[in-house]
Amino acid sequence: MTSDDIARTAVAETTSGKVPGTSKPIFPRLCLIGLGLIASSVAWAAKRDGLVDEIVGTARSPETMARAVELGFVDRAVADPAEAVAGADLVMLCTPLSTFAELAERIAPNLKPGAVLTDAGSVKHTVIKDVGPFVPDGVHFVPGHPIAGTEHSGPDSGFADLFKGRWCILTPPEGTSAEAVDRLSEFWTSMGAMIEVMDAEHHDKVLAITSHLPHLIAYTIVGTAVDLEESTKEAVIKFSASGFRDFTRIAASDPTMWRDIFLSNREATLEMCQRFSEDLTALQRAIRWGEADKLHELFTRTRAIRRGIIDANQA
């Protein structure tokens, strides 16, 4: 038994009691590029469930790599991404979207034939545009998006149950190997996620309203509060009621990641934002002119959506 084996056994025993190696791993070697919340959660889950034999990690910052090794969710850290991907059966990009094009260009020559290349980015059409052209023949490119997260970031924030009961959306471009999509699906479902395959543009439109616009709004309203005069701001923090408290949690999300999401999903986010602004203006007007019935009617309609979400088990 090597020291790596011992480390992995210890992880497996303390988290689920499973002994690794009792079933064939889905991807013998996993390479994680970027070692934040998503990557560390994937690593913990994949180790716990014996889905991989070895995890190689790479990150821009030496401190992050050292921390990942120290925490034990990667077996090796390699500073050069091109070197890190060599021999990997699954390569997952877990860095902010703005880094994808350059990373793809760097790692492409070293990708192993037959390997699956995926990512965890929140916008999919730009990933296909940025990464697609660099993918060599014989490598299977299957973009993915696990709809899971917390307001925490960095290598210490991951946990094996992050994806349990959450959706992971795959957006393979036309002509992608069905076998590769199936294998990646099995990897995610083994970590507890549910899989949906859809078109990248549809994904980006849906996420614009369910995730990107809510984050944009949360950042905005918390920013509006920051700009209030000091005495009001103190009271805002002290008496932070349910609505605002939820918004501050959302607005504590990783700034680089979200900057990239908005810039990548620019058109869909701006389109949804425009619709929202029109609707808000209409509501403002109804308040100003005391249109009680109009307000009551809308507030009643919005209750139904909540029931739909509760029925869909996403509440």
Next chain:
Amino acid sequence: MTSDDIARTAVAETTSGKVPGTSKPIFPRLCLIGLGLIASSVAWAAKRDGLVDEIVGTARSPETMARAVELGFVDRAVADPAEAVAGADLVMLCTPLSTFAELAERIAPNLKPGAVLTDAGSVKHTVIKDVGPFVPDGVHFVPGHPIAGTEHSGPDSGFADLFKGRWCILTPPEGTSAEAVDRLSEFWTSMGAMIEVMDAEHHDKVLAITSHLPHLIAYTIVGTAVDLEESTKEAVIKFSASGFRDFTRIAASDPTMWRDIFLSNREATLEMCQRFSEDLTALQRAIRWGEADKLHELFTRTRAIRRGIIDANQA
């Protein structure tokens, strides 16, 4: 022992084991006008902690009154509010804000000298304007606002711990008896709340940004989603991510209550909404023109507010 006594003893024993009557109640008779989430929670907490001897309830709907008696959080239900308040030491208005003026006029002649009249309304300057003129000499009018709630409403939604660790803001007009304010404060703190006394206008401005605007925005964005074409709407419900999911919970709040809040706190809500819209427009513009640094800078600033709220133990 009367049957009322037996009912109360049973409630006390099953919830906290306390036997009522072992310490002097703060208000021997409590009258609750309106029997929804707040009133039923006050009733359960006051009974559990022996803060009152008797609770009389009144509501517009006979079904609500019957349910309150059946659940056991009121000892008697009386259809006529004027009759219900007779002999009460504490009268609390727990109905939507639009009902306050008419209710105050009806109950005023029957209020007991020395009684405390309070409310649980979310906007305070209109309560003082609507109720104040009717309050007879010798009755102490102490407006209040427990900052607590859930998206549920009605007599079945209450629970004794709703106010535990939450703020209750009192906004007594100038000249209010300090003894009455102290007695009402003791009532709320005995139920687990923390008390802050402030000016009604300041309250309304702070709540406009921490509660009223967030609710307005949540109603708006969920409404925007409702109006999407059917195929997108289905996906929105299915893949409802963290941001949107939180908004739907807020947007499931009681429609009548919130209609009245927006119309009552019209000026402060519109002022905050205007600031918010300007800030959102600036962000939209930054996204459209790809101003990455501006986005990153704002998203970093908003994180600090979250830390402030966590430090203030409101997260």
